[in-house]
Amino acid sequence: MVASAAELVRRNGIAGTGFRDVVEHSGTPRGSISHHFPGGKRQMVSEAVRLSGAHAATIMSHAEQDGPAAALAEICNVFRRSLVATDYAAGCPVGAVAQEGWREPELREAASEVFDEWRRILRGLMRERGWSEERAEDMADLAVCAFEGALLMCRIDRSTAPLDHVEHLLGPMLEAG
Amino acid sequence: MVASAAELVRRNGIAGTGFRDVVEHSGTPRGSISHHFPGGKRQMVSEAVRLSGAHAATIMSHAEQDGPAAALAEICNVFRRSLVATDYAAGCPVGAVAQEGWREPELREAASEVFDEWRRILRGLMRERGWSEERAEDMADLAVCAFEGALLMCRIDRSTAPLDHVEHLLGPMLEAG
DNA sequence: GTGCTTCTATGACGCGAGTCATAGTACGGC
DNA sequence: GCCGTACTATGACTCGCGTCATAGAAGCAC
Numbered sequence: 036m037v038a039s040a041a042e043l044v045r046r047n048g049i050a051g052t053g054f055r056d057v058v059e060h061s062g063t064p065r066g067s068i069s070h071h072f073p074g075g076k077r078q079m080v081s082e083a084v085r086l087s088g089a090h091a092a093t094i095m096s097h098a099e100q101d102g103p104a105a106a107l108a109e110i111c112n113v114f115r116r117s118l119v120a121t122d123y124a125a126g127c128p129v130g131a132v133a134q135e136g137w138r139e140p141e142l143r144e145a146a147s148e149v150f151d152e153w154r155r156i157l158r159g160l161m162r163e164r165g166w167s168e169e170r171a172e173d174m175a176d177l178a179v180c181a182f183e184g185a186l187l188m189c190r191i192d193r194s195t196a197p198l199d200h201v202e203h204l205l206g207p208m209l210e211a212g
Numbered sequence: 213m214v215a216s217a218a219e220l221v222r223r224n225g226i227a228g229t230g231f232r233d234v235v236e237h238s239g240t241p242r243g244s245i246s247h248h249f250p251g252g253k254r255q256m257v258s259e260a261v262r263l264s265g266a267h268a269a270t271i272m273s274h275a276e277q278d279g280p281a282a283a284l285a286e287i288c289n290v291f292r293r294s295l296v297a298t299d300y301a302a303g304c305p306v307g308a309v310a311q312e313g314w315r316e317p318e319l320r321e322a323a324s325e326v327f328d329e330w331r332r333i334l335r336g337l338m339r340e341r342g343w344s345e346e347r348a349e350d351m352a353d354l355a356v357c358a359f360e361g362a363l364l365m366c367r368i369d370r371s372t373a374p375l376d377h378v379e380h381l382l383g384p385m386l387e388a389g
Numbered sequence: 390g391t392g393c394t395t396c397t398a399t400g401a402c403g404c405g406a407g408t409c410a411t412a413g414t415a416c417g418g419c
Numbered sequence: 420g421c422c423g424t425a426c427t428a429t430g431a432c433t434c435g436c437g438t439c440a441t442a443g444a445a446g447c448a449c
Contacts, residue, residue, distance in 0.1 A: 048312045050227030053436060066397040069439070076437065126311070133364040134303070134311040135225045146368045176365070176377040183364055184357030187310040191324045200353040230406060243428040246409070253407065 036063045036071065041083035044128045046121065049080055049135045080136060081145045087128045088149030095156050103160035103209040107178060111202040114186060115195050123190050130183045153179050161209060178205055213240045213248065218260035221305045223298065226257055226312045257313060258322045264305045265326025272333050280337035280386040284355060288379045291363060292372050300367050307360045330356050338386060355382055 039061035043052040054076065058065040072078045094113055098105035117125040129149050136142035157175040162168065181201045188197040216238035220229040231253065235242040249255045271290055275282040294302040306326050313319035334352040339345065358378045365374040 047315075048227070050225070050312065050436095054438095055436085064397050066399070068437095070396060130361075130364060131311055133368050134308060135227065137367045138224075143368055150365060150368060173377040173381055176362075176374045177358055177381050180361030180365055180374055180378055181354055181358040182361065184307075184359065184361030185353075187307060187360055188327060188353070188357055190314045191310050191320060191327060197353045197357055200350040201357055204350055204354050227406095231408095232406085241427050244426060245407095247426060 036061045037079065037082045037086050039063075040079050041087045041128050042125075044080060044083055044131050045087075045117075045126055046124045048131050049076075052080075054079075074141075077139055077141050080132065081141050084129055084132050084142065084145045084149060088145075088152065091129075091149075092152050092156060095153070099156075099160065102164060103157055103178075104206040106157065106160060107182075107206055107209060108202060110182070111198055115198055118186075118189055118195055118198070123193050126190055127183060127186045130186060133183070150179060157209070164210060174209065178209065181205060213238045214256065214259045214263050216240075217256050218264045218305050219302075221257060221260055221308050222264075222294075222303055223301045225308050226253075229257075231256075251318070254316055254318050257309065258318050261306055261309050261319065261322045261326060265322075265329065268306075268326075269329050269333060272330070276333075276337065279341060280334055280355075281383040283334065283337060284359075284383055284386060285379060287359070288375055292375055295363075295366055295372055295375070300370050303367055304360060304363045307363060310360070327356060334386070341387060351386065355386065358382060 036057060040052065040057050043056055043060055047056075054068050055065070057063075057079070058068070069075075074081075091110060091113075095106040095110050098109040114125075114127070129146050132142050132146045133150075137146070154172075154175040157178055158168075158171045161171040161174060166174065182198075185198040185201040189195055213234060217229065217234050220233055220237055224233075231245050232242070234240075234256070235245070245256075246252075249259075251258075268287060268290075272283040272287050275286040291302075291304070306323050309319050309323045310327075314323070331349075331352040334355055335348045338348040338351060343351065359375075362375040362378045366372055
């Protein structure tokens with residue numbers, strides 16, 4: 036159910052994702068919404084964001100031993116495949132929450148933690164490559180920002196070019212301190 | 213009225229911005245909505261995006277003679293001031309449409325044109341600095357992606373640090389081919 | 390089997406949204 | 420003075436949403 040919510044939020048945003056859509060998409064019973072999510076929609080979206088964030092973090096960690104550029108390439112590949120497979124409907128659920136749900140403290144905090152973990156992973160990989168703490172932090176910020184922005188722009192362009200360019204330019208930068 | 217719509221969409225997104233909010237914020241008569249916007253909400257948001265996009269384009273153009281880094285710095289400064297002045301409520305209306313309104317062809321096209329113009333401006337400035345056509349295109353993509361992503365992340369972090377980092381890292385890159 | 394907890398089914402409720410119809414007003418050309 | 424056009428006022432209508440209340444079913448300890 037949380038996975039379905041994440042998938043639908045990716046595509047349609049928070050406001051565009053209703054409980055009715057979620058139960059239909061997941062095949063779960065409708066009557067148990069308020070039982071599993073006593074916190075209502077906020078809770079469901081919050082959990083969906085954390086799930087997606089953790090998923091992305093493990094993807095990056097898979098390429099951990101190959102350095103920061105490989106981690107970026109890996110996550111870009113996954114999202115690029117999602118984009119083309121869904122005809123550019125699937126963006127990033129965390130970005131969706133950052134855009135629509137930032138007023139809700141619960142959602143803002145969930146997104147914040149996800150972004151922090153992503154940056155922490157990249158920072159760690161860059162430090163292993165000999166980056167200074169400060170430069171690693173700045174660069175990790177840049178990478179995550181560019182990645183999120185690229186997902187936005189890919190949908191608008193109906194093309195993976197922005198993501199390709201971001202990966203192509205940022206990859207070498209992440210390696211060489 | 214369009215300006216008010218742009219301002220409200222920046223803050224609350226499309227779904228979070230109703231006609232009632234717009235007429236209240238702008239002080240315009242409520243009864244004339246369907247007269248001025250026969251295309252409904254879509255039309256209003258579309259015009260708001262184009263207005264904001266043109267506004268940002270003129271801001272970048274003001275620093276035109278000082279090169280691409282100055283143009284980026286200028287637009288970053290404007291949005292940074294908006295962020296702190298509104299306690300991190302004001303994001304980018306174009307980004308909001310890219311996230312929420314991309315399914316509506318009219319909105320998608322409006323956002324697409326705005327992004328294209330921004331990239332075109334940056335590309336032109338970089339070509340003047342001796343960049344190759346291909347590298348200039350890639351780099352312009354990266355700059356706009358990182359900028360949009362930074363606005364997202366600034367709201368979540370409640371800090372201008374992501375935007376600062378993007379500007380500091382990207383500025384020198386835009387100058388030196 | 391009985392009773393308790395956990396989960397599911399169904400539907401009603403209230404709210405706020407976008408839209409639209411109808412009526413009213415201001416104003417300029419002739 | 421008259422009329423056509425441009426704009427405004429008001430409110431009703433429908434629709435879909437999140438939420439909640441109530442009732443029913445399944446599993447399980449004893």
